Amino acid sequence: MxxxxxxxxxxxxxxxxxxxxxxxxxxxxxxxxxxxxxxxxxxxxxxxxxxxxxxxxxxxxxxxxxxxxxxxxxxxxxxxxxxxxxxxxxxxxxxxxxxxxxxxxLDVANGGVNDLLADALQLENRSILEETYAEDVLKLVVFIPTANAEELREALAKAGAGRLGSYEACSYTSVGEGRFRARDGANPHVGLIGELHVEREVKVEVVFPASLKNRLLKAMLNVHPYEEPAYDVIRLDQQTNIMGLGRVGYLPQEMTLHEFAEFVKQQLDVPTVRVVGDLQSKVKKIALVGGDGNKYIYTAKRAGADVFLTGDMYFHTAQDAQAIGLQIVDPGHHVExxxxxxxxxxxxxxxxxxxxxxxxxxxxxxxxxxxxx
Incomplete structure (x- = not known):
């Protein structure tokens, strides 16, 4: 150790x-x-x-x-x-x-406060309540001699490129020819000074989150045999690593609002909760924000939640929630x-x-x- x-x-x-x-x-x-x-x-x-x-x-x-x-x-x-x-x-x-x-x-992080609250309430099929963070997706396109392509693909995968959903080490390779003439002062990996050289090369393409750009370029340059590798970094019209505040999920089984309030007290270890709504209504879809979630009542309503669980609910915000038909369970801020x-x-x-x-x-x-x- x-x-x-x-x-x-x-x-x-x-x-x-x-x-x-x-x-x-x-x-x-x-x-x-x-x-x-x-x-x-x-x-x-x-x-x-x-x-x-x-x-x-x-x-x-x-x-x-x-x-x-x-x-x-x-x-x-x-x-x-x-x-x-x-x-x-x-x-x-x-x-x-x-x-x-x-x-x-820590509220936003996967496995952080809001996920821990959702775990305690046994919520299933979860999603983010309010997206607050996302990374742009970039594509690295690099040209390399065929003999070195596999080493490059392995280095890029190890650095975090090519992760798509449940898949990793994803890349695309196409075959072509590279042409260049090395000038005086160069130290070419292949070819001779002053002569036009044709090399069988492949084009390797991988996608990655923008935050990994420097790491990916360093990994590529470390294994590339050329003095001056030819490569492009392209920003794509998509995002990844989408994260956010709050969670929305489903109870394992439907229960009344009163039963849910009692369940919250038990699972979150609190002596009492404040409730807005019809205690006999059936609830299953739950939105939650740990701490003070007053400004998210409309977000919870748009998410289709039967109940919004959050702390520090203000009097007038509770009235607004009641007016839009959103039920509230407030177990306090300390459930964090x-x-x-x-x-x-x-x-x-x-x-x-x-x-x-x-x-x-x-x-x-x-x-x-x-x-x-």
Whole structure:
């Protein structure tokens, strides 16, 4: 097993939940406090960072906290240690505990907060509620001697090209002839200086997400035998890696709104929920957004949801939902706590695959501020 530093852990985390997925303007994600440039043996995973959570991290000997809700949400004018926020930051710094926040990027990520909520509710045949991220598709067209074509195709596939749905290593090859004359100063792989040379070549074409462009070109240049390879990169009129906020799916079996509300309480471990709608109506198609999803009521309605599950529902927004015939179940914002076990399990598995020696601890602190009486 390998001792790991904080930067390596976060690089691994961001391969799953990259910052580019964040869908809130100026979302304060990333390293909030401390440094990642240090050895990390134990990581505490939490929804929120408060004094009790920090004390737990200290007691557990954690060098890093991964949180969903950023501990510094707005730009600071100062850090005063005579107020609660300043005292919290001071304690973290004095005990050399770094805090990393993954907010809306973790909401959007596959297997992130919204998928974890959908898992808990056993939703089937899922789709994205609101698309927030997509990558353009590019095509690399490269000409190479026939003898080197297979090595090129393998290198491009290894770099991530040619993945289409459930297929990988997809490419297209056509045969032709390449012509060139090497001038003085050249060092041609084939042919002679000053003579027109004809080489039997193939044209290899592969598609790939735009984010892989530099990696693909590097892979191509590393295996191509020519000093000056001939290639084109073409932007296609399609997108891939489409991701977004919220999920829409179907319950395994139809139930009444009242039964669904009870099911939510059980599955999401909450003592109570707020409901808008007819408790005896039948429901099956569910839309959900973890946290505050007030602005998505019309999106949920257009998706054909029988019920929209989200937290922090405003009074007038609830009235608007009622007016358009959309039923609401509000279990509160704190149900995002599903990320604690989800992130700890995911990261432990990813680190094990990398042979990293690091432990992920799930917080035992309940950061729900509300009491239900």
């Amino acid at each position: 390998k001792t790991v530093n904080g930067q390596e852990i976060i690089q691994l985390f961001e391969s799953w939940s990259p910052k580019k997925l964040a869908c809130m303007e100026n979302d304060p994600i990333g390293l909030a406090i401390g440094t990642l440039n240090k050895p990390v043996n134990k990581v505490l995973v939490t929804l929120d960072v408060n004094e009790a959570v920090v004390d737990e991290a200290i007691a557990q000997g954690c060098e890093l906290i991964i949180a969903h809700h950023p501990p510094i949400f707005r730009r600071l004018a100062n850090i005063r240690t005579d107020n609660p926020a300043g005292q919290l930051y001071e304690k973290l710094i004095k005990h050399d505990i770094a805090v990393y926040a993954a907010h809306t990027n 706590k599903v990320m604690i076990a989800g992130v700890a399990k995911k990261m432990a598995a990813m680190c094990k695959d990398k042979n990293f020696t690091v432990e992920f601890v799930q917080t035992t602190i309940d950061t729900e501020p509300f009491l239900f009486v």
